[in-house]
Amino acid sequence: MNWEVVIGLETHAQLQTKSKIFSGSSIAFGAEPNVQANAVDIALPGVLPVLNREAVVCAIKFGLAVGATIAPRSVFARKNYFYPDLPKGYQISQFEIPVVQGGGLSIRVGAGDTATEKFVHLTRAHLEEDAGKSLHEDFHGKSGIDLNRAGTPLLEIVTEPDMRSSAEAVAYARALHALVQWIGICDGNMQEGSFRCDANVSVRRPGEPLGTRREIKNLNSFRFMQQAIDFEVQWQINEITEGRAIRQATVLFDPDTGETRSMRSKEDAHDYRYFPDPDLLPLEIGADWIAEVESGLPELPQAMQARFQAEYGLSAYDAAILTASRAMADYYVAAVAVAGGANGKAVANWIMGELAARLNKGDMDVAASPISAAQLAGLIQRIADNTISNNIAKKVFEALWNGEGKSADEIIEKQGLKQITDTGAIEALVDEVLAANQKSVEEFRAGKEKAFNALVGQAMKATKGKANPQQVTDLLRKKLGA
């Protein structure tokens, strides 16, 4: 019998503000321990939190990007628990009334023509502060506390249990990861913990009520997410099959063993004693503030995809690939701006073909491409105006990649790659080729089409590829009376 997998994700996205959510300390990564912790961050007696408006702007941007309701009035609440890296003994978060409510994300699962679309509903997204870090090594048996991270602004984004496989979960996480960077609210750096996911996983027989879930904490790479969910699903199925009930628990994924293991069960879960923080007024967001933020929002991926399809005739798949990240879309838009809209399709093909292949080989992001969008566009223009053939263009591309010239034009000029379009010159060449390859001519006349291709090849070779292949073909056929 089949099992249905049910997954919901909770993502903590660190917001790209200059200072902390309730204090003026910097949030830059990598500083010496505790140098970015002021009186408020270390919770001295008598200090009070003051909300950073920039963090709210990030939340509004996100809400708009996912088509959610921006709550006109949301409430900060205290989540009470003791831990040495939580200086106040409570975390300021949002509980009953979050700032972003509902909305969702369209994701593509799979690749190429077999890819399917899916809409993942969001439950909510709320603002909260991060805790500090406990350092358990190098302190001679004691623990060290670094409060630089304490008070860093986070947006916790919670989905409905909409995903049905690890592939869907990863596709959602990737789409979300791209979106938060797209709208400029999070740098997406997963190694530094700027974007981390928890996955709630359960299994059930189709049509049955939801099974008991276990929460996999702190997944900081897409690969681990896939592995962790796959392992967890199989583990849960085995447990149920063998007659053991799943107990609600929080689990950790161990990348070394590829297994999940229980951290704590529901029984020893905290009672966080949430209540509205009396130090902060309810957060009120008026329509004018939302409109102001909206006017500064970039064109969103979905709108851009539709535009690319309509304006440049791209397929839905191509449009999705080109808007998979802000950097990619920026590159494409910049290249089209130079190459012209008529070359939109050619630009897409070059980016997804030659450029993507080279980038993949070097494990590089498009933002780090040695060939700029304008350089690529210059190359494509020379193909379009018949200055070079596609084959020569690949050579020019290679030369640009290796930094052999500042532009396609420079390389074409320097390396003499300009296509020969002088009919007289080509005609003379074709005559030479025919004279030197009588055998092929005879074979062709005897009906072997392959022999014709050999003659074209010889002619192209003679021009070092610079002749216009179409022109060569036409002339050959004319001369052979074919």
Added chain:
Amino acid sequence: MSDLINASLKELGAALAAKKVSAVELATLFLDRIDALNPGLNAFIALDRDRTLAQARAADESLKVGAGATALTGIPLAHKDIFCTKGWRTSCGSRMLENFISPYDAHVVEKLAAAGMVTLGKLNMDEFAMGSSNETSYFGPVKNPWDSSRVPGGSSGGSAAAIAARLAPAATGTDTGGSIRQPAALCGLTGLKPTYGAVSRYGMIAFASSLDQAGPMAKSAEDCALLLTAMAGFDTRDSTSLERPAEDYSRDLEKPLNGMRIGLPKEFFGEGMDADVRAAVEAALAEYRKLGATTVEVSLPNSGLSVPAYYVIAPAEASSNLSRFDGVRYGYRAPEYGDLNDMYSKSRAQGFGAEVKRRILIGTYVLSHGYYDAYYLKAQKIRRLIAADFQEAFKVCDVIMGPTSPSVAFAFGAKSADPVQMYLSDIYTISTNLAGLPGMSVPCGFGATHLANPMPVGLQIIGSWFGEAKMLQAAHQYQKATDWHTRMPGGLS
């Protein structure tokens, strides 16, 4: 010299301006009195003569030059030890902070220092402001200067005793459920709790954030008006501080009371008030009628719920506010412990006193899953009803009056074994905190008159939201017609 210890702030300011006395002489006068009398009273728990005199010298300098001097420059005052004061031990009356030297100044401390006032020292208080008698202080109880066998009230008991004994001309206090007004009443002083949000809470160690408010304590309404003008004002560091234009709280002091309508809540004049308190309050109201005011009966039907609602909300907030005292970063840490949880338990068990622990337990309980709706949410609803009662009452009156405390100062130990009895001593003051209203207490006579040491009685005046100026006008006009506020305990001069 007795002129100076009894002088009003205005008189002290005039003497300083006229160079009849220097700030250093004035500070020395009070420091010497503190040295002589504080051992018997225990009002001051931190003194630093060098620091005080350095501040006084700076004030003298500024008075000499004239630039930057205000009406308060060179006048000494003392701070309740709940205010973080840079370089001073700031203990909040607790063993938990016995060795905590604040690295920063509270907003109130900063503002009064900026006005040129000289800090005499830090004043004793109930631990974390939790108490009505000053018996919960880790540093021992403060004695009432009128009768050393009695409590000074609390939690600002050190502030009240210091002023009553003329160890300081004025002091800061804080009021979460009556902690300025009740000790002012019990020690024969004038004390004012402003509208919630009028004075920044930045640097004031939090007890119950939605109720805490700092205010002045002094001998007269005129003094309180001057101090409040210097203390109040918007502060970006406190999100609950209200952005309003600066006010001169003295502006209406000299206006006569003709036509002022005084509301008398019938719930404040029922059972529970001692006869001697009632007599003094009734006499004060008669005086007000003589001054041209009219009285009208009003009703605050939900005021009976104020004590139970307060003892849900205040401990709930306190249980969370006091979580930061965990022995990790500063404050008391148990000398010996096992694992992390043991360190928390032992540090907090040893660092906090019994009343603080009681309130943390109550607060933790009422916020717990399954109890939150029944306690915390219900208490918040009552709070709104209480505020609505006042709103209704202020439609027919300008100020509300009644007793500050149901009895005069009680003897040490009289209520400390029965928390409910202790909590009921704030029955008339708590509802104003729940509603966020300003309130004050002014001396209006004496009770226990059959005893060797008659004890002061306080009249409570409650204003409408931001009605401090009117409240002060009512108090000042009364003090111009009476002399209760000038009385000083015997045997101290």
